[in-house]
Amino acid sequence: MTAPPIRATYSLVDHHNTPVTERTYRGRWQLVQFGFTSCRVVCPRALAKLDDVLDRLGDAAAAVVPLYVTVDPERDIPERLEAHLEATHPRFTGLTGTAEQTGDAAASFRVFTRRRDTPAGYDVQHTAMTYLLDPAAAPARYWSDTRDAESIAADLTALLAAART
Amino acid sequence: MSHGVLTREQLGHLRHWDNLSRQLPNDWSLMQGKGVSQDDFGGYRFQLAYMVYGLALAHRHRLPAAPGLFAPTIRRLIEKLLMPEVWLYWRDVSRGGSVFNAHLSEGLAEEWDPVVRDNIMYSAYVQSCAALHDQLFGTDHYAAPGSLTFRHWSFFWGGPEKRFAYDRDSLTEHLYWLMVESGYLGVACEPNCVFQICNQPAILGFRLHDQITGGARADDVVAGYEKAWADFGRLDDAGHYAMMISQDTREVRPNERPSPWVDAWCGALMNTWNHDFVHGHYRRQVADFLEPGPDGTVSVPSAPARQVMGQEIVSDTCDFGWVAAWASEMGDRDTLDGLLAHADRFMTPTWRDGGLYYPRNDTPSDADGRRTEIEPMSGNVLLGYARLNVADGLRRIYQEPWPAGHHDAPRLAAVDRDVEVSRAEVVDGVLHARLRRDRTVPGEGTVTLAGLPPGTRLWLGGTEVTPRTPSVLDVPDGAAVDMVAAP
Incomplete structure (x- = not known):
């Protein structure tokens, strides 16, 4: 699998309200998932899968920064992201920003997003691709939603091992 | 085991396609449709691409040990598919302004690269035809950098040379990411217009590319495509295939009238990955379009031309040809035989240089009311496609690559x-x-x-x-x- 043809740039804040860009995490591999905390099906499944991936990596997971970028900045303010992730997927750092900033981030990863009205308010349709940026913050890999934890972990393990040699 | 010995008519269609593939550059004799500027099925791209598909079906299912008969013809057709006369319409159509999206025309600029955005009604054919060639013949011919290059230069206008270089892999990658960006709903044809059918060739192309290079793009896209369309429904309220969706308003346009070509084209191709759904609706859908004739003949009436904005739409519907292609894929032998019998009786089968075709005829019917109208896409291509196809023929190309060792086996x-x-x-x-x-x-x-x-x-x-x-x-x-x- 080749590197995705994406810019992979962003200028956001993390869930501690600290400004971050893709360069902030240079030196580590960024595992990037887009979603939103109100998501009822796709995101919980994707984040649980990535937790499984990180478990499978063992100690090597220390080289990976798991990031969860919101596509719903209106509701996913830093405090909400922090509370949600600490309760459910504590290894992940949530990233948010203004609507323009999160929109730019989604566009730079070529993530589709669309707000859709629902009886309960609204949700945000989005593609559930998982991205990997290398320690230089350049796009390295992507995995579609259909890839399972085992195969993603195998790819990642091989990549991390190759980078160490 | 293949499907026996070809008939005289089947051989005639193959010869006709070979003859058309050998016409001199920009000689489009017998291929011109009613419309202007390569609109709809009058466009050469459709004839060229479905000749390639038809050749692929014939090779895969009927003459599997004759790659040498098919590969050169397919390459000549792809060479024509890359010619500016085929894709230059995009420079104008990219600006928008169709009746569906006149409101967008102010925000769209002229685009020369015919595959860089939208226009899946062209780009997916280039992609899938190249992949078909390489998969069928076990080659990386179209993986060579620049092997799918769109080039135009004129002494008389347009400034410097326009050159857009792609290959089988880069074009597939590009279309895949356009699909991702669309949320898997599909890539537009004209700006803002995502046609359900026009993304089917791209899915076929992804699958063939997966077969060549490994990977699972087709599975990814189909999974996402199913979810994306679940919000809108594949079928309209009358049970026919939804035609298109507007990207900005998310409004779905039904197959209003209904038009046979919408269901037939979509069903013939979507069967590749969605067999049970397509077959499950076929009998009821096709029954709305068939008209029995004398001696077992069957015809497909077209709806009267629509009036829009005070204008009559001039187009090649290809209703008859598409229903024949659909029936062939569904394995509906009775309907297919009836349609071919009608064509042979009322549509002037013609032999030229050993090739068989049904020449364009704009007269709707004869004195007895029997359909005589036929377009180049139907008469040159689709009836031959239908005659050469087998039940689930395109599906089997999608689902079943050649068995191991095929390319090294005894062959012509x-x-x-x-x-x-x-x-x-x-x-x-x-x-x-x-x-x-x-x-x-x-x-x-x-x-x-x-x-x-x-x-x-x-x-x-x-x-x-x-x-x-x-x-x-x-x-x-x-x-x-x-x-x-x-x-």
Whole structure:
């Protein structure tokens, strides 16, 4: 699998309200998932899968920064992201920003997003691709939603091992 | 085992496609439709691409041991598909302004690159035809950098040369990411217009690319596509295929009238990955379109031309041809036979240079009200496609790659233009072919054999022969003869 043809740039804040860009995490591999905390099906499944991936990596997971970028900045303010992730997927750092900033981030990863009205308010349709940026913050890999934890972990393990040699 | 010996009519369609593929650059004789500027099915891209698809079906299911008959024709057709006359419409259409999205035209700029955004009604054919070629013939021909280059330069206008270089892999990658960006709903044709059907060739292309290179893009796209369309429904309220969706308003346009081509085109292609759904709705859908005629003939009436903005829409509907192609994919032999019988009786089958086609006729019907109207897309391509296809034929190309070892098996590796091949298959390690020298077209009258084990012996018409070289066999004049190459 080749590197995705994406810019992979962003200028956001993390869930501690600290400004971050893709360069902030240079030196580590960024595992990037887009979603939103109100998501009822796709995101919980994707984040649980990535937790499984990180478990499978063992100690090597220390080289990976798991990031969860919101596509719903209106509701996913830093405090909400922090509370949600600490309760459910504590290894992940949530990233948010203004609507323009999160929109730019989604566009730079070529993530589709669309707000859709629902009886309960609204949700945000989005593609559930998982991205990997290398320690230089350049796009390295992507995995579609259909890839399972085992195969993603195998790819990642091989990549991390190759980078160490 | 293939599907037996080709009929005279099937051979005639193959010859006609080969003849069209050999027309001089920008000679589009017999291929011009009613409309202007390559609009709709009058566009050369559709004829060229579905000739490639039809050749692929014929090779895969009927003459699997004759790659040398098909590969050069497919390459010539793809070469024509890349010609500016085929895609230059995009420079204008990219600006928007269709009746569906006139409000967008202010925000859209002229785009020369015909595959960079939208226009999946062209780009997916380039992608899928190149992938079909490479998958069928076990080659990386179109993986060469720049092998799919769109180039235009005129002495008289347009400034510097326009050149957009792609290849099988880069174009597939590009279309995949356009699909991702769309949320898997699909890439637009005209700006803002995502047609359900027009993304089917891209899915076929992704699958073939997966078969060539490994990977699972087609599965990814199909999974996402299913979810994305679940919000809108594949079928409209009347049970026919939804035609398109507007990207900005998310409004779905039904198959309003309904038009046969919408269901038939979509069903014929979507069957590749969605067999049960397509088959499950086919009988009820097609029943709305068929009109029985005399002696078992069956026709497909077209709805009257629509009036929009005070204008009558001039287009090639290809309703008749598309329903024939659909029936062939569904394995509906009765309907297909009835349609072909109608065409043979009322649509002036014509032989030219050994090729069979049904020439364009703009007259709606004869004095008895029998449909006579036929478009170049139907008359040149779709009726031949239907005649050469087998039940679930395109689906099987999608689902079942060649068996291991196919490309090294005994085969006709090259076939001169003047040799007609009506059988070519390997049965229990023995190559069987039926060959005829066709003097209506020029050529050297030989076939070139490959993949034969050492010590293979050749028989022609039951008599053992020694070819003039170990691999080149002269085909004698006269009636078709059976060739057997056995270890």
